[in-house]
Amino acid sequence: MIRTLLACAALALGGYAGAAWLTHDFQAWTAEGARRLEVALAPVAAPAVAVAGPGVPVQPLPQLVGDGRSVRVVEFFYTRCQSVCLSLGSVFQQMQATLQAAGTDAGASRVKLLSISFDPRDTTADLAAYAARLRADPARWQFVRGADARQVAPLLAAFQVVVVPDGRGDFEHNAALLVIDQRGRLVRVFDLAEQQLALDYARWLAQGQRA
Numbered sequence: 001m002i003r004t005l006l007a008c009a010a011l012a013l014g015g016y017a018g019a020a021w022l023t024h025d026f027q028a029w030t031a032e033g034a035r036r037l038e039v040a041l042a043p044v045a046a047p048a049v050a051v052a053g054p055g056v057p058v059q060p061l062p063q064l065v066g067d068g069r070s071v072r073v074v075e076f077f078y079t080r081c082q083s084v085c086l087s088l089g090s091v092f093q094q095m096q097a098t099l100q101a102a103g104t105d106a107g108a109s110r111v112k113l114l115s116i117s118f119d120p121r122d123t124t125a126d127l128a129a130y131a132a133r134l135r136a137d138p139a140r141w142q143f144v145r146g147a148d149a150r151q152v153a154p155l156l157a158a159f160q161v162v163v164v165p166d167g168r169g170d171f172e173h174n175a176a177l178l179v180i181d182q183r184g185r186l187v188r189v190f191d192l193a194e195q196q197l198a199l200d201y202a203r204w205l206a207q208g209q210r211a
Contacts, residue, residue, distance in 0.1 A: 032174065035160045036189040043185035047158040049151035051116070053144035054128040061155070064144070065114065066184025071206040072112050073198055074178040074186075076161045078119030079130045084175045088115075089134050091177070091195045096141055098199060107203030113141040114180075118156060118163050119171070120149035159186055181205055 046065050052058040065072050075092060077085040092113050102108030113136075117127060127143040136143070146152040156163055163173040177198040179188040182205070190198035 032176070032189075039186055039189050043181070043187045044158060046180065046184045046186065047154055049155045050147035051144040052124065052147045053142060054124055054131060055138050056142055056144050058147045062184045064142075065180045066182070068182050070110050070112050071182060071202045072114045072180045073202050074114045074116060074180055075175070076116050076118055076156070076159075076163075076173065076178075078117050078171060079122050079126045080119065080170065082170075084173070087192060088175055091192055092136075092141065093134055095195060095199050096137060099140060100137070105203075107207045110206035111199070111202045115141070115143045116155075117143070117145040118152050118161070118173070120146070120152065179205070 046062045048060050048062055050058050051061050051064060056064065065074075073092075073095060075088045077088055079085075092115065095113060099108045099111055099113075115127075115131075122145050124145070127145060131138070131141070131143045134141075146155060155161075159178060161174060163171050166172055175192055177190040177192065177195060178186055179190070179198060179202050181187045187205070188198070188201060190201075
């Protein structure tokens with residue numbers, strides 16, 4: 001009887017310790033939750049991959065996002081997507097409208113939107129057409145792709161973006177709003193439903209606050 005109780009206690013302690021480790025002391029119960037916590041605790045520098053797009057010459061991503069002035073809200077998408085990317089596009093349209101309505105407000109004027117395609121089939125022309133359909137203001141909302149398809153995987157890995165081909169020419173992928181600070185560091189990850197929170201946080205950072 002005593003041996004049984006001791007064995008059960010040992011199993012319970014082992015399970016508790018394992019759960020605590022896997023969930024960062026129970027602060028994150030899912031992989032996405034863990035990702036958000038890890039980024040908040042340790043910002044991730046943008047990887048040195050080359051990107052380009054409409055009105056954006058080939059340049060390292062850290063150069064584009066780490067200008068020392070602007071804060072960016074970033075999404076990963078592809079132009080042929082007919083599912084979650086449509087929701088992402090709608091969220092970014094709403095964010096753009098909010099920023100435009102804010103006018104010369106210091107925080108809003110220093111927040112930019114960035115859509116990054118992970119699909120090697122997407123060309124600069126594809127991105128331009130997609131941006132036009134969404135009525136994106138190029139001064140506030142930019143679209144880029146990996147200048148070299150081989151660099152897309154390291155970019156996704158750095159930001160923990162999961163992309164899985166579905167075998168029919170499309171992709172399954174996680175969707176989130178990523179906030180990158182003036183130094184080119186990923187500092188927060190928000191859910192799509194938290195678009196106002198993500199935008200407010202970006203504007204707060206743009207006013208000179210530190211993550």
